[in-house]
Amino acid sequence: MTTSFIGADQNADDLAVAAMDPLRADDVLAELPAANERADTAWMADALADLGAGFDTADVYTARAALRDLGFLAASLIRHDPDADLNGIEPTLLRLAAVADEVPRDTVYSYTTRNPVGPRRRGFLLSDEEHVFIDSVVAATQALNLAVDDLAACRDSADLDEDMLLAALGQVHDGVEVLRKNLRTVQRTITPDYFSNRLRPYFPSMSLGGRAYMGPGGAQMPLLVLDVLLLAPSEPGQLGAWHDGYLGENVLYLPPTHRAVCDDTLLAYRSGNSPLLRCLLESPRVRAEYAALLKRILRFRYPHRQVARANMAIRAEGSLGSGGYTVEALDHLIEITTSKAAVTLPLPRQRRGSADDRDR
Numbered sequence: 001m002t003t004s005f006i007g008a009d010q011n012a013d014d015l016a017v018a019a020m021d022p023l024r025a026d027d028v029l030a031e032l033p034a035a036n037e038r039a040d041t042a043w044m045a046d047a048l049a050d051l052g053a054g055f056d057t058a059d060v061y062t063a064r065a066a067l068r069d070l071g072f073l074a075a076s077l078i079r080h081d082p083d084a085d086l087n088g089i090e091p092t093l094l095r096l097a098a099v100a101d102e103v104p105r106d107t108v109y110s111y112t113t114r115n116p117v118g119p120r121r122r123g124f125l126l127s128d129e130e131h132v133f134i135d136s137v138v139a140a141t142q143a144l145n146l147a148v149d150d151l152a153a154c155r156d157s158a159d160l161d162e163d164m165l166l167a168a169l170g171q172v173h174d175g176v177e178v179l180r181k182n183l184r185t186v187q188r189t190i191t192p193d194y195f196s197n198r199l200r201p202y203f204p205s206m207s208l209g210g211r212a213y214m215g216p217g218g219a220q221m222p223l224l225v226l227d228v229l230l231l232a233p234s235e236p237g238q239l240g241a242w243h244d245g246y247l248g249e250n251v252l253y254l255p256p257t258h259r260a261v262c263d264d265t266l267l268a269y270r271s272g273n274s275p276l277l278r279c280l281l282e283s284p285r286v287r288a289e290y291a292a293l294l295k296r297i298l299r300f301r302y303p304h305r306q307v308a309r310a311n312m313a314i315r316a317e318g319s320l321g322s323g324g325y326t327v328e329a330l331d332h333l334i335e336i337t338t339s340k341a342a343v344t345l346p347l348p349r350q351r352r353g354s355a356d357d358r359d360r
């Protein structure tokens with residue numbers, strides 16, 4: 001199992017990181033949007049060296065706050081100069097990543113839930129649109145984190161019962177609803193032109209420690225953990241193989257507690273020993289809620305794909321999301337969710353007891 005040496009409450013962890021400024025970077029980062037408007041790569045390289053070179057800590061929260069701030073600067077530099085030399089800052093990023101037990105760059109968490117609110121808010125442009133974007137993803141991530149907590153508690157419970165699972169499915173339902181509403185807010189507020197041409201370039205992939213790391217993106221959000229808990233094990237065949245690959249590629253970017261939930265769940269599913277999966281499929285009442293929940297997830301996935309398509313329509317052919325995928329990935333996720341929803345439909349009533357089940 002992956003180490004999870006700090007609190008299991010992801011929202012509290014991230015708020016603690018948001019409050020910190022270990023590099024004393026508040027003033028410098030307040031100038032970043034202006035530097036980005038000027039495409040001032042010399043300023044960015046200097047700021048990275050001044051703040052980061054040689055910085056060290058043994059504290060997890062401090063390391064995450066430092067990675068956040070260096071991440072904003074490094075991503076801005078690479079956005080304006082894809083060949084910029086990160087060699088000077090690379091040892092610091094790799095050291096901080098080892099302490100944070102996370103990837104050596106900015107993630108969807110450093111950009112949103114670990115980003116302070118108010119005058120200390122970090123941003124690439126700090127436009128009204130970027131504030132809406134960050135706030136929407138914060139709200140959705142926090143709600144999804146609560147859902148992960150409840151569902152993971154079911155998975156870990158020695159005496160999991162139907163009521164506990166139904167309550168957790170209700171929490172997931174609420175989280176997905178918050179996600180859907182916040183996507184709508186972004187869809188109404190940010191045009192494809194603004195997102196694709198202004199914001200998206202600040203989420204470039206970055207090469208560090210000899211490998212490429214993707215920029216912050218939706219595929220790193222905690223919906224991924226819910227996908228592992230609710231959609232894995234994947235169906236056999238090509239689509240299932242694609243899904244296994246997608247999950248594996250993106251679990252890497254999660255905080256360690258969520259990585260541990262994913263790794264342990266996938267292991268249990270593969271060994272066929274999962275009380276959660278058994279309980280999800282056992283009673284007609286839970287099956288019905290499970291199927292309804294998967295349909296609820298589709299009520300996010302369909303409009304989200306529309307947003308992504310509208311953006312890709314104005315970009316060069318073959319353009320990728322910040323996670324490195326084409327819109328086809330979203331087609332696959334819709335297909336997998338739809339087919340799982342069909343499998344989980346309530347069983348036909350064969351036993352005399354099933355009428356009682358329905359009224360329970």
Ligand code: HEM
Nearest residue numbers: 140183186195217218219221223308311321322323324325
């Ligand atoms: C505004 C323009 C947006 C575009 C163009 C866009 C595009 C994409 C793309 C192409 C992916 C596939 C992975 C990748 O390569 O990054 C993706 C994944 C994802 N995005 Fe977005 N997205 C947008 C906004 C949002 C917002 C506002 C949210 C949440 C409130 C969101 C949540 C997600 C999630 C959860 C995934 C994982 C796939 C899934 O679970 O269905 N996206 N997005």
